[in-house]
Structures are given as structure tokens and as C-alpha cells.
Amino acid sequence: NYNFSAGPSALPVDVLKQAQEELLDWHGLGLSIMEMSHRSREFVSVAEEAEQDLRDLMQIPDNYKVLFMQGGASSQFSMIPMNLLRGKKTADYINTGDWSKKAIKEASRYCDVNVIATSEENNFTSAPRQEELKLSPDAAYLHYTPNETIRGVEFDYIPETGDVPLVADLSSNILSRPIDVSRFGMIYAGAQKNIGPAGLTVVIVREDLLGDTLPGTPSLYDYKMTADAGSMVNTPPTYGWYLAGLVFKWLKAQGGVEAISEINRRKAEKLYAAIDENPFYSNPVAHNVRSWMNVPFILDNADLDKQFLVEAEALGLLNLPGHRSVGGMRASIYNAVPEAGVDALIAFMQDFSQRHG
Numbered sequence: 066n067y068n069f070s071a072g073p074s075a076l077p078v079d080v081l082k083q084a085q086e087e088l089l090d091w092h093g094l095g096l097s098i099m100e101m102s103h104r105s106r107e108f109v110s111v112a113e114e115a116e117q118d119l120r121d122l123m124q125i126p127d128n129y130k131v132l133f134m135q136g137g138a139s140s141q142f143s144m145i146p147m148n149l150l151r152g153k154k155t156a157d158y159i160n161t162g163d164w165s166k167k168a169i170k171e172a173s174r175y176c177d178v179n180v181i182a183t184s185e186e187n188n189f190t191s192a193p194r195q196e197e198l199k200l201s202p203d204a205a206y207l208h209y210t211p212n213e214t215i216r217g218v219e220f221d222y223i224p225e226t227g228d229v230p231l232v233a234d235l236s237s238n239i240l241s242r243p244i245d246v247s248r249f250g251m252i253y254a255g256a257q258k259n260i261g262p263a264g265l266t267v268v269i270v271r272e273d274l275l276g277d278t279l280p281g282t283p284s285l286y287d288y289k290m291t292a293d294a295g296s297m298v299n300t301p302p303t304y305g306w307y308l309a310g311l312v313f314k315w316l317k318a319q320g321g322v323e324a325i326s327e328i329n330r331r332k333a334e335k336l337y338a339a340i341d342e343n344p345f346y347s348n349p350v351a352h353n354v355r356s357w358m359n360v361p362f363i364l365d366n367a368d369l370d371k372q373f374l375v376e377a378e379a380l381g382l383l384n385l386p387g388h389r390s391v392g393g394m395r396a397s398i399y400n401a402v403p404e405a406g407v408d409a410l411i412a413f414m415q416d417f418s419q420r421h422g
């Protein structure tokens with residue numbers, strides 16, 4: 066089977082197998098890692114190794130803290146203003162779709178949000194260009210969503226913001242291709258696409274931005290307190306953290322982010338080509354910002370949607386319906402979806418269109 070779910074999504078089979086092998090008896094200790102104290106020497110070493118592997122994979126500079134938090138990416142929508150306003154009253158946001166909008170809505174509860182650019186006028190099928198980004202003079206930060214998971218729009222550049230910290234929701238494209246972490250004030254990602262189980266949330270934040278939170282910020286939402294406590298202010302999601310560590314090791318074994326990005330590029334290019342070359346299918350997103358991770362497409366004849374999904378599922382091509390807000394299809398092809406999965410999907414799409422076109 067191939068799992069094209071947008072999230073929680075496919076995990077590498079080798080990781081699941083290793084987790085299964087280790088489930089009852091972790092490294093001969095006679096108990097599961099799930100049953101161990103987060104303060105035990107064993108778990109702390111698992112946790113530290115996961116952080117180091119992520120640092121290696123993303124080449125995270127030393128002046129950035131890596132936090133393993135919980136609550137999903139959505140909880141960051143409120144933690145970001147709480148931690149990063151730092152006495153200012155305004156934050157800039159770019160609106161490129163559904164997740165941007167949610168981040169904006171939540172931030173609006175804490176500050177004046179300036180939406181400095183949006184692609185709403187063309188139904189979120191593009192991304193604003195750098196020239197269109199007019200930063201507010203007093204903005205505490207600029208937030209954007211480099212990859213909009215639902216409509217499959219991925220920025221093809223990193224916004225230039227001068228001294229204003231850039232904040233990025235990398236939930237659906239973290240670890241999919243190399244990025245220069247030093248360009249960002251903060252990066253965050255819910256784990257359930259390219260990292261591990263849902264709930265765990267990775268935050269990468271520049272040290273100098275820490276320590277000036279909005280009054281009333283809960284301790285658990287305070288990045289500095291979290292960093293000072295090694296992400297163990299309270300009991301962390303230990304099993305998710307462990308699994309994330311296995312995924313990082315797996316990714317290293319694949320050759321790291323550079324190597325997987327070549328595979329991701331090929332997977333995306335051939336799937337978009339299969340869509341573009343066949344009048345039976347279409348994708349409305351501007352070519353320069355088509356996501357490598359989430360590929361939405363519609364059938365020329367929407368009456369065949371159900372049939373398409375039933376036949377796909379019978380072939381083990383799972384979870385292809387588009388997001389409930391947009392309909393159609395969406396193939397999410399994260400790191401753990403092998404190229405053979407994309408080939409199988411393309412073969413099925415061609416066959417289906419020949420029989421029904």
C-alpha cells in the first residue's frame with residue numbers, strides 16, 4: 066500500500082518496523098521506552114540524540130534553540146505572538162491560504178495583524194513576490210506559511226525582511242529540501258508529516274528572541290522556560306520524541322535532506338507532468354509555486370471522483386481525497402512516500418483516464 070495522506074501521514078516502513086521490534090523491550094532493558102521516566106539516563110540520551118540529528122540534518126546554527134513541544138502547529142499560532150511580540154503591538158503576516166488564515170486569526174487575539182500580502186484574489190493559486198512585501202515599520206516579526214498543505218502552494222523563495230525576524234510554519238515541508246535556517250527568527254512544524262506522530266511540535270528559534278513574553282503567557286508556552294528546561298518543563302511526549310529520533314536517523318541513512326530533496330523533486334515533477342499532459346486532470350497552481358509535498362488535482366469530470374477513489378483504494382493507493390474544503394484529489398508525497406508510490410499513482414491515473422476519458 067501507498068499512503069498519500071496529508072497528515073498524519075506515512076512514516077518510513079523501516080521506522081515502524083524498528084519501533085515494533087523495540088516496543089516491548091527497548092535495548093534489552095525489559096521495558097518499553099514509553100514506560101520510562103523522561104528524566105532517566107536512557108530517555109535523556111534518546112532525546113538529546115534526536116535533537117543532535119535534527120541539528121545535523123538542517124545544519125541548525127548554534128545560536129538557535131531546538132524545542133520539542135506539544136499541542137501541534139496550531140498551538141504555535143498563539144505561542145508566536147506571546148513570545149515574539151517583545152513589547153511591540155504589530156505583527157506582519159502573509160496570507161497564502163487556509164493555514165495562513167488560521168495563524169492570522171489566532172494572532173489577532175494578541176496584537177494588530179497587518180496582512181501585508183495575500184494571494185486570495187486568485188484563489189490562493191500563487192504566492193506574493195518579494196517586491197509586493199511592504200513590511201510595517203514597527204512589525205515585531207513577519208509570519209508566513211512556506212507550504213500551504215491544502216492547496217499545494219509552496220514559496221519558491223525565502224522572504225527578505227532585514228532586521229525583522231521571519232517566522233515560518235514549516236509543518237508540511239520541513240526536511241523536504243535544504244533551507245538556510247539562519248534566514249529565520251523562528252521555524253515551527255507539527256510533527257505529523259515529515260517528522261513523526263501528531264502532537265509533537267518542533268520549534269527552532271533564535272536565542273536572542275527569547276525571554277520577553279507577553280504578560281500572562283503560560284509557563285508551558287514560554288520558549289525560554291522550555292529551552293532552559295531542555296523541553297522538559299513537564300512530561301514531554303516521550304514516545305513521539307523517540308519516534309521522531311528514529312525518523313531523523315532514517316533520513317540520515319537516506320543521505321540526508323539534500324539526497325531526499327532530489328527524490329522529492331523527481332516525485333513532484335513526474336506527478337505534475339502526468340497531470341499537465343493529460344486533459345483528464347488539472348492543477349490550478351502557478352508552476353513556480355507548486356508544492357513538492359502536496360499535489361492537489363481535479364478530474365475533468367467530477368462525477369467520476371468516487372469511482373476514481375474506489376479504484377485507487379483497491380490498488381492500495383490510499384487517502385487521495387482532497388481536503389474537505391476544496392474537494393477533488395490531493396496526493397501528499399512526503400519524504401516517507403517512496404518514488405515507486407508516485408509511479409504507481411501515475412500509472413493508475415493514466416489507466417483510469419484511458420478507460421473513462
Ligand code: PLP
Pocket residue numbers: 072136137138139140164210212213214215234235236237255256264
Ligand atoms: N500548519 C500547516 C501548514 C499544516 O499543514 C497543519 C496541518 O495539519 C497545521 C498547521 C496544523 O497542525 P496541527 O494539527 O498539528 O495543529
